[in-house]
Amino acid sequence: MADVSLRKVVKxxxxxxxxxxxxxxxxxxxxxxxxxxxxxxxxxxxxxxxxLEDISDGDIMIGGDVVNDVPPKDRDIxxxxxxxxxxxxxxxxxxxxFGLRLKxxxxxxxxxxxxxxxxxxxxxDLIDRKPKQLSGGQRQRVAMGRAIVRNPKVFLFDEPLxxxxxxLRVQMRIEIKKVHQKVRTTTVYVTHDQVEAMxxxxxxxxMNHGKIEQIGTPNELYxxxxxxxxxxxxxxxxxxxxxxxxxxxxxxxxxxxTDRLAFALPPARAARYQALSRTDRLLLGIRxxxxxxxxxxxxxxxxxxxxxxxxxxxxxxxxxVYFTLEGTQVCGRVNPNAGAQDGSPLRLAVDLNNMHxxxxxxxxxx
Amino acid sequence: xxxxxxxxxxAAAAQTGRRRVGLRNALRRKSMSAFLMTLxxxxxxxxxxxxxxxxxxHLATLNKAMTKFVGLGNFEFxxxxxxxxxxxxQSCIFAISAVVFKALIGFIVAHFVHNVPANKQRKWxxxxxxxWVIPPAMSTLAWLWLFDPSYSAFNYTLSFFGIGPxxxxxxxxxxxxxxxxVNVWYGAPFFMIMYLAALKSVPEQLYEAAAIDGANxxxxxxxxxxxxxxxxxxxxxLFSLIVTFANFDIVRILTAGGPLxxxxxxxxxxxxxxxxxxxxxxxxxxxxxxxxILAIAAIFILRDxxxxxxxx
Numbered sequence: 001m002a003d004v005s006l007r008k009v010v011k012x013x014x015x016x017x018x019x020x021x022x023x024x025x026x027x028x029x030x031x032x033x034x035x036x037x038x039x040x041x042x043x044x045x046x047x048x049x050x051x052l053e054d055i056s057d058g059d060i061m062i063g064g065d066v067v068n069d070v071p072p073k074d075r076d077i078x079x080x081x082x083x084x085x086x087x088x089x090x091x092x093x094x095x096x097x098f099g100l101r102l103k104x105x106x107x108x109x110x111x112x113x114x115x116x117x118x119x120x121x122x123x124x125d126l127i128d129r130k131p132k133q134l135s136g137g138q139r140q141r142v143a144m145g146r147a148i149v150r151n152p153k154v155f156l157f158d159e160p161l162x163x164x165x166x167x168l169r170v171q172m173r174i175e176i177k178k179v180h181q182k183v184r185t186t187t188v189y190v191t192h193d194q195v196e197a198m199x200x201x202x203x204x205x206x207m208n209h210g211k212i213e214q215i216g217t218p219n220e221l222y223x224x225x226x227x228x229x230x231x232x233x234x235x236x237x238x239x240x241x242x243x244x245x246x247x248x249x250x251x252x253x254x255x256x257x258t259d260r261l262a263f264a265l266p267p268a269r270a271a272r273y274q275a276l277s278r279t280d281r282l283l284l285g286i287r288x289x290x291x292x293x294x295x296x297x298x299x300x301x302x303x304x305x306x307x308x309x310x311x312x313x314x315x316x317x318x319x320x321v322y323f324t325l326e327g328t329q330v331c332g333r334v335n336p337n338a339g340a341q342d343g344s345p346l347r348l349a350v351d352l353n354n355m356h357x358x359x360x361x362x363x364x365x366x
Numbered sequence: 367x368x369x370x371x372x373x374x375x376x377a378a379a380a381q382t383g384r385r386r387v388g389l390r391n392a393l394r395r396k397s398m399s400a401f402l403m404t405l406x407x408x409x410x411x412x413x414x415x416x417x418x419x420x421x422x423x424h425l426a427t428l429n430k431a432m433t434k435f436v437g438l439g440n441f442e443f444x445x446x447x448x449x450x451x452x453x454x455x456q457s458c459i460f461a462i463s464a465v466v467f468k469a470l471i472g473f474i475v476a477h478f479v480h481n482v483p484a485n486k487q488r489k490w491x492x493x494x495x496x497x498w499v500i501p502p503a504m505s506t507l508a509w510l511w512l513f514d515p516s517y518s519a520f521n522y523t524l525s526f527f528g529i530g531p532x533x534x535x536x537x538x539x540x541x542x543x544x545x546x547x548v549n550v551w552y553g554a555p556f557f558m559i560m561y562l563a564a565l566k567s568v569p570e571q572l573y574e575a576a577a578i579d580g581a582n583x584x585x586x587x588x589x590x591x592x593x594x595x596x597x598x599x600x601x602x603x604l605f606s607l608i609v610t611f612a613n614f615d616i617v618r619i620l621t622a623g624g625p626l627x628x629x630x631x632x633x634x635x636x637x638x639x640x641x642x643x644x645x646x647x648x649x650x651x652x653x654x655x656x657x658x659i660l661a662i663a664a665i666f667i668l669r670d671x672x673x674x675x676x677x678x
Contacts, residue, residue, distance in 0.1 A: 052574050073580040085571035089593040098589070099579035150579075 002063030002076075002153040002186060003028045004049060010057035011044050011210075018044045020210035021058065031180050031187045035197035036207035036233070043158055045207070046190045050156050051075050063153055078147035079156040083163060084139045086131040086146075092118075093127045096145045110149075117148040120182065121175070137168045144176070148183060155180075157189040161196065173199055194234050198222070206230045223354075228283070228363035231356060237288050237320060240330045243360065244284040246276055255284055255357075258326045266301035266352055273357055276366060285356035285365070288320065291332030293340075294349040301353040312340045321346065425650040432647060440651040449627050449635070454655070457631040459542065461611040464549040468610075469603060471550065472557020479558065480565045491559070498555035506619040509548045510535075513620070538628035541621050545629050548616050553609075557602055564598040565591070604667040608660050632656050 004026040011019040019041040026032045034042040047053040049060055051072035059066050067075050078099075086095050093114055100110045118124045121141040131139055140160060147155055160176070161169045177200055180187055191197055197204045198218040206213040206221065206229070213233075214226040225231035231239045244257045253270040256262040265273065276282070294304040310329070313320040314336060321332045321340045332348055334340050357366045429436045444450045479490050497505065512518050513534035524530040535541045568591060576586045592599075614633040617623065623630035623638055630638065632655060640649015 050574075050578060052577070072574075072577045073582070077578060079575070079578050081571045081575060083569070083571060085569065085575040087572060087575075087590065087593070089596075098576075098581075102580045102585060146575075146579075 003030075003061075004154055004186060004188065005061040006045070006049075006058065007061070008058040009045070009048060009055055009060060011041070011048060011053060012056040018210055019048070022207075022210075022212050024205060024212065024215070026186060026188060028186055029184045031189065031200060031202045032205060033189045033191060033197040033201035033203075034205045034207055035191055035194055036213075038192055040207040041210040042190045042192075042207045046156050046158055046188055049154070049188060050077055050079050076153045077156055078150045078152040078154075079158065080140075080143045080147050080160045082159040084131070084143040086139055086142055088131050091128050091130055092123065092134070092142050092145075095131065095142055096149050099146070099150045113149045113151070114145075117145040120148065120179065121145050136164050137172060140164065140172055141175070144179060148179065151183075151185075153186065155185050155187040155189075157187065157191075159191055160189075161191070162193070169196075176200060195236065198234070204234075206233060208233075225285075225356070225365055227365060228285070228358050231285050231358070231365060235287060237331045239285050239287050239356070240291065240328075241283045241285050241358065242325050242328050242330060244282050244357075245280065246273060246278050246282065248278070255282075255352075255355075257284060261305055261325070263303040263305075263350065263352055269301075269352060269355065273366065276357070281360040282366075283358040283360050285358050286330075286350060287354065288331040288333045290351040290354045291330065291348055292351070293334040293338035294347040299351075302349050302351045304347055304349040306345060306347050308345045309340055309342065312342050321348075323348075422650045422654060425647050426654055428647040430645045430647060436647075440648050443648070444651055449630075450652070452627060453630045453632060453635045453652070456542070456629065457611060457656075458659075460546060460549070460613070460617075460629075460631050461607055464546050464553065464610050465603060465606050467546070467550045468553040468557050468606060469599070471554040472602075473561050475554065475558045476561035476565055479562055491562070494558055495555045497552050498559075502552050502615045503619060505552065506548055506616050509544075509551075510620055513544055535621050536625060538625055541625060541629045545617050545620050548620060549610060549613060552616065553606060556606065560598055560602045561595065564595040568594045600667045604664055607663055611656055611660060 004024075006022055006024040008021045008023060009019060010017065010021050022041075022045065024032075034045060036042050044053060048055050049062075051067065051070060055068055059068060061067065062075060062077070087098065090098065096114045096117060097110045100113065105113075114127070115124070118127055121144060123138060123141050123145060126134060126138055126142070131142065134142065140163075143160070157176070161172050164172060173196060176189075180200075189196075189200060198221075201218055203215060204218055204221050205215050208229050214221060214230045216224070221230055221234045225234065225239075228241065232241070242257050244255050247254050247256050247262070249262075249264075253265045253274060254262045255265055295302075298304075307323045307325075309321050309323050311322045313322075316336070318333045319336045319338070319340050321334055323330055323332070334346070334348070338346070340346055358364065359366060425432070426440055427435055427437055429439070475494060479487060479494065482490050512520050515521065515531055515533055515536060518534070520534065521531040524532065533540055534544045572590050572594070573586055576590050581589060611631075612633055613631060614637065617629055617631055617634045618637070621629040623634045627635070632652060636649040636652040638649075639652060640646045643649075
């Protein structure tokens with residue numbers, strides 16, 4: 001068990017900077033997920049922590065010791081790979097005990113650790129099989145078992161679920177969470193799937209173009225994104241961004257979306273945005289669940305408007321509706337009984353209490 | 367009358383009909399159509415392999431003039447000759463040591479080439495394959511000149527260090543060393559290319575997993591590389607053992623079996639007694655000795671492969 005710290009870590013491949021100076025502190029027992037689109041440097045960062053990639057600049061510390069030049073085998077880490085990387089010629093038990101055997105642990109201890117891990121992962125029956133005789137989910141469990149028996153300071157997961165089908169992925173996600181609740185080992189987990197990131201993490205690190213965009217708990221990232229990238233990356237369907245500007249109308253602050261459509265801001269929001277320039281090009285960021293069907297009674301901060309729907313997507317428990325505002329497509333989530341139909345008009349409402357205002361140029365959330 | 371003829375006709379028609387149905391059924395069975403499809407190849411093998419093999423068996427039972435059946439007489443004669451046992455010993459030494467060194471050098475060189483950056487690898491692969499693609503009769507001739515006792519590059523170079531002159535092909539031990547050296551030089555590239563292909567098929571993540579599990583360089587080779595390459599090592603070793611055992615050109619050109627038969631192996635000695643000594647039945651008997659030795663090796667090595675076949 002140990003904490004992990006990254007200080008201004010840089011990874012350069014010839015001319016390209018894959019990781020551009022990231023700082024990250026991961027506390028003991030914490031489950032941190034690095035998430036971002038492909039090529040954002042998240043896997044490279046993980047591999048640098050593992051010692052599989054040299055770092056070009058900066059420091060990596062595990063348990064307070066700088067490990068920049070420590071080879072992987074001496075870092076006391078365990079890694080679960082995307083394609084499991086099980087040794088095909090070894091049985092499940094041999095795969096799991098390989099690291100312990102190399103370190104010359106006593107046979108009895110190896111056996112008890114493997115048995116314990118197999119029991120925890122529910123693979124006791126498979127212990128004498130070869131990887132080829134296992135399904136994808138079972139192989140994933142073995143790969144996790146191989147990490148658990150080592151009882152390392154840090155677990156590293158490199159997109160461990162992306163080779164599994166959707167149903168199994170959800171199941172294994174829960175397994176991983178359960179395992180972490182039991183062993184409490186510091187964990188760094190890389191994924192491109194924001195749902196995985198949100199469901200597993202104590203804290204999520206959103207990366208883009210080799211830099212950290214934002215670090216926070218899943219709820220923080222969802223409700224208080226720092227940048228347009230985070231706002232659009234986290235959440236599905238993605239947040240809507242509509243070009244807008246602020247204007248003062250009769251002593252009140254309005255946000256104007258189109259010539260015909262403007263909303264009065266609720267007092268809390270108005271106070272927050274009062275100081276902004278009225279000429280700045282801004283974006284109104286609003287999540288689909290905050291664009292819903294208009295209710296008969298008025299609620300503070302919830303502003304109704306009329307629109308014509310382009311497309312509707314009935315999902316069962318809700319219906320996604322798509323409409324266009326000045327050339328920008330906007331998504332909303334309405335009650336399936338609200339009468340939304342392709343091409344028909346509908347009265348919607350936008351909950352401005354949950355709005356975000358972004359600088360269109362810098363992408364910063366204001 | 368007409369009636370009878372008509373009936374017999376119908377009976378015949380029914381019979382051919384039944385036969386046609388039988389043929390169609392037979393064809394419908396997978397094994398039957400598979401057999402028919404491989405028949406041309408089976409015939410080709412029969413003509414080019416089985417017939418000569420049987421013919422040499424037949425030859426081995428004749429007397430020198432090929433006029434009389436002598437049964438196992440040729441073999442009895444061989445067993446009593448010292449040269450024969452010398453050839454058996456030399457064939458084993460030659461084949462086993464050459465294959466071991468070819469495999470070892472091929473394995474090491476394959477590792478080096480594997481670690482060369484991808485853009486330069488093609489060049490190295492091409493250069494290292496050269497010994498294997500030159501016809502051995504030609505390259506052995508070049509080696510023969512290199513081994514020349516008085517005017518060769520080897521002895522000239524060694525003379526600067528005060529060594530030699532070494533009788534490369536003149537002394538029994540040196541001659542054996544030389545033919546093995548040339549055979550290794552010629553055959554190692556084959557191992558290199560096979561092992562390189564095998565190395566490339568080992569997933570990089572297995573090495574990374576092993577590195578994290580705490581394996582050092584040697585342990586990674588022992589626990590990851592070698593097990594992953596087991597089948598290819600077994601097959602190349604067997605294949606090379608057969609080819610090396612049956613080698614003819616290198617020994618024939620370099621030493622012609624000399625000095626005093628001390629580098630003869632089965633094929634060259636069979637040629638010596640059969641063609642040069644005009645005792646074709648005896649030559650055939652000599653060459654037949656390769657079969658049981660190689661068959662035993664094949665059984666051992668291939669048995670292991672089928673055992674592990676469904677693992678990888």
